[in-house]
Amino acid sequence: MTGLRTVEGPGFRIRYTNEQGYLRAHAFGGTDSQAVSIAMWRALGDECRAVGADRLLILEELKESVDTAEIAPIIDAMEQAGLARVRIAFVELLDDIEGSEYGEILCRERGIVIRTFSDEAAARRWLMYGD
Secondary structure: OEEEEEEEEOOEEEEEEEEOOEEEEEEEEEEOOHHHHHHHHHHHHHHHHHHOOOEEEEEEEEEOOOOHHHHHHHHHHHHHOOHHHOEEEEEEOOOOHHHHHHHHHHHHHOOOOEEEEOOHHHHHHHHHHOO
């Protein structure tokens, strides 16, 4: 583990750690909304490009959740941020696993390789080794 740092976003913080073979990002300290999610995914895309990461483990620990009707623009932001070139393991630390799984389906329809988890160890295994 190297490169631990925390950055402030609009309505959240992200703690980045460069792990062996992937970038680990823990989003916390805020309340989720469409605007927060869009900003978060843009920041994650920027960081992946900056460090050359093609694998991302994101742990989301934000209060509330985004309504399913608001998810499409978030997926658009993910695509625009270049995240279609990154394998993403998304760990929902709070209680919005259903919404996250719906977002996963929409991402996969657009060619974004992502999978939703509630456990970091399982997410890491999938990220590094696949199904």
